[in-house]
Amino acid sequence: MRRELRSYKDLPPGPITFETTRGFFKTGSWRTFRPVVELAKCKKCWICWKFCPDVSVRIREDGKGVEFDYDHCKGCGICANECPAGAIQMVPEE
């Protein structure tokens, strides 16, 4: 729910955001390297999913491995570093 705020009187009784930050702001533009997964190598151990500090690794609905939320992934490379199968490469953004 997005509220129309015009004055201090419209504010909630504390410093809260009604939507989670994730829904409001796209932060993927901060990235200089993007993670790319080679699904053939993915062992489906979900370690990258577990380690992502930004909840930007998602398990694919078809169960064939992982995919990335590029609207929020900041390219920190932790997923690529942790992947035991070497299935994730960090590729420079253009």
Added chain:
Amino acid sequence: MVKKLINGNYAASYASKLARAQVIAAYPITPQTNVVELIADFVASGEMKAKYICVESEHSAMAACIAASATGARTFTATSSQGLLLMHELLHWASGARLPIVMVNVNRAVGPPWSVWADQTDSISQRDTGWMQFYSESTQELLDTVIMLYKVAESPDILLPGFVTEDAFYLSHTYEPVDIPEQAMVDSFLPPFDPPFKLDVDRPHGLGSLSMPHQWYMEMRYNIAEAMDLSRRRILEVEREWRELTGRSYGGLLDEYGTDGADAIIACAGTAASTAREVVDDMRKVGKRVGLARIRCLRPFPTEELRALGRRVPVIGVMDRCYTFGDGGPLFTEIKSALYQLRDRPLVKNFVAGVGGRDITMKTIEKMFENLLRIGSSGLDREKEWVDLKRPEVV
């Protein structure tokens, strides 16, 4: 109603139990420690249904209270001196997040040199944190004020944290008969904490997110200012309700004694007020018209009450049990600031006394009154005076 012989610290523990505090985060520090020790006993014996969190510092104690309060739990902690100073950063966070945490602080001097005795530097240093501040004069007042403060703090239009202080040893370790109110009566006075917003996994939202300069930070600060102003009226309402239930009240924000027709009064906070009352009685008996104005509530400040007093009384002596270096006693500067808008201002003089727990005796206070009565006719001798200071001219 049960009367018990307890000290100020135990009065604080009983108050948190009667208020049904649900989360207690505790770290020991002299002279506060037996506040949280007795609460630990209450929780261990099952007499108090609460989560008791042992933390590694006062900073963490306040962090735990903030997190618990954000989920809608009623929280309590107690500290003193260096411990309160260590909490300072998070005190700002608690008020900014509009979390009605209630705490007890034992007023103790700040080192170095080490001192564990009475001094109000610790809590006065928290004036700008957005916490309500109450200074108690008796053990009973401490217990009653903690319970009243929960009700004020949790009011939906206030939602601000607050603390109640007690002077080290004068209250913290002095035993007095205290009426421990019935639980059922306190329950009828203080409903469960039901905040308008809280951390809830079923209704997720962010708490304390970023606000850019063009967004809402300034308006949120304005809302805190409004809530604090509103709390003045709420404090008086809640005290009236408490008086109807228990027959006890403490004079609202500014507790006046013998101020009618007074030629001079002393304003102070904390236990020195009890001594001053005795002196007022003695001096009134011999025809000297003196009185007392006890600052019971420092935040919100009793500005209007002081102005009304300043219209009636020609000389005000302000006794500070601490000092703001490079300026003056903090109560002195605050009271002067409140009186400035009056057309005919009273004479205001600062007495700095009892720093680091030095005893403020009846004789000390009598000397101050005599001085005030004198300067009432002869004019101000000096603006600030450290009383009972070891001086070369009197050695």
